[in-house]
Amino acid sequence: MFTGLNSLLVAFMPYLPKALVGLIARRYVAGETKEEALDVVRQLNSRGFEAALDILGEHVHTQDEASAVADAYVRLYHDIARMGLRANISLKPTHLGLDIDVKTCEWNLFKVLDAAAATDNFLRIDMEDSPHTDDTFTLYRRCQERYPRVGLVMQAYFFRSRDDLAGLMSSPLNFRLCKGIYREPPDIAIQDRTAINDNYLALLRQAFEGDAYVAIATHDQTLIGHAGELIHELNIPPARFEFQVLYGVPMEGRLEELLARGYKVRIYVPYGESWYDYSLRRLKENPRIAVYVLKNLFR
Numbered sequence: 001m002f003t004g005l006n007s008l009l010v011a012f013m014p015y016l017p018k019a020l021v022g023l024i025a026r027r028y029v030a031g032e033t034k035e036e037a038l039d040v041v042r043q044l045n046s047r048g049f050e051a052a053l054d055i056l057g058e059h060v061h062t063q064d065e066a067s068a069v070a071d072a073y074v075r076l077y078h079d080i081a082r083m084g085l086r087a088n089i090s091l092k093p094t095h096l097g098l099d100i101d102v103k104t105c106e107w108n109l110f111k112v113l114d115a116a117a118a119t120d121n122f123l124r125i126d127m128e129d130s131p132h133t134d135d136t137f138t139l140y141r142r143c144q145e146r147y148p149r150v151g152l153v154m155q156a157y158f159f160r161s162r163d164d165l166a167g168l169m170s171s172p173l174n175f176r177l178c179k180g181i182y183r184e185p186p187d188i189a190i191q192d193r194t195a196i197n198d199n200y201l202a203l204l205r206q207a208f209e210g211d212a213y214v215a216i217a218t219h220d221q222t223l224i225g226h227a228g229e230l231i232h233e234l235n236i237p238p239a240r241f242e243f244q245v246l247y248g249v250p251m252e253g254r255l256e257e258l259l260a261r262g263y264k265v266r267i268y269v270p271y272g273e274s275w276y277d278y279s280l281r282r283l284k285e286n287p288r289i290a291v292y293v294l295k296n297l298f299r
């Protein structure tokens, strides 16, 4: 429906004024500083929500940069503990050096996971685009050998995801289920939106019929409804799942409704100085975001 508009937006993306991108970022980014983000988490906690903090950034290309990012995450775990916040951390492997090599990323992940363990907290490894999928699974498995409180993400648009999930479920698994944000080619990823939703629900059923813990990450109200029906049908206790959304996406009271049912709801809270690059990249990867923002601005 938005295809023509999408191509137009992509063509004009480099010329978008920073102020306009700032408008987009302000809605979806919790601030430039850690203090601002921790304050947002405090407010979310007081409204009954859990949080997942993410320092904006990806694709770092030097060891020093990757190591500095890992150190920032280590400090963040200690801040969360010191402030008694209900928040964990979600991070991108390329932010910890995956584009340099797997070993660098592993080294940094272990450093961050040491801090997670020391503060009795959890770390989720985000899933990026398909060139990083296999390496991310490898890293996850290595982390899981040493740290019990680590999880990852499955993207419902991939044909491979059901097999991947079956393999991962041979050990205890805590994963986030999302549709997938990157543009992937049709030989590896489902393109049809209804078929992606069908695969999402098939993966959710597969996880529930095994004993995985699932973070059901979507803003799609219909999909949330179908997930609720599946939870009811299979009589899945609230300790087996949580719902997740991105900070700033309007949900029209649905999140409060989920909380009232006794379900856990976690808000993904990104922050940091890289808000401009992040917002531009997100826009290029998925121009529909600009459409959502414009729609929401004028609502």
Ligand SMILES: Cc1cc2nc3c(=O)[nH]c(=O)nc-3n(C[C@H](O)[C@H](O)[C@H](O)COP(=O)(O)OP(=O)(O)OC[C@H]3O[C@@H](n4cnc5c(N)ncnc54)[C@H](O)[C@@H]3O)c2cc1C
Binding pocket: 125, 126, 127, 128, 153, 155, 176, 178, 179, 180, 181, 182, 217, 218, 219, 220, 221, 244, 245, 246, 249, 250, 267, 268, 289, 292, 293
């Ligand atoms: C907590 C969380 C973590 C995620 N982690 C990853 C990850 O690690 N890897 C990955 O590939 N993808 C990740 N995603 C993104 C996900 O894969 C989807 O691309 C994204 O959530 C949009 O799909 P949807 O399920 O919300 O459904 P859609 O059908 O795309 O959207 C449903 C409705 O939600 C609204 N909406 C959706 N996204 C936005 C937005 N950004 N801004 C404003 N409104 C919006 C729109 O009104 C839309 O009509 C994550 C998503 C969430 C919620």
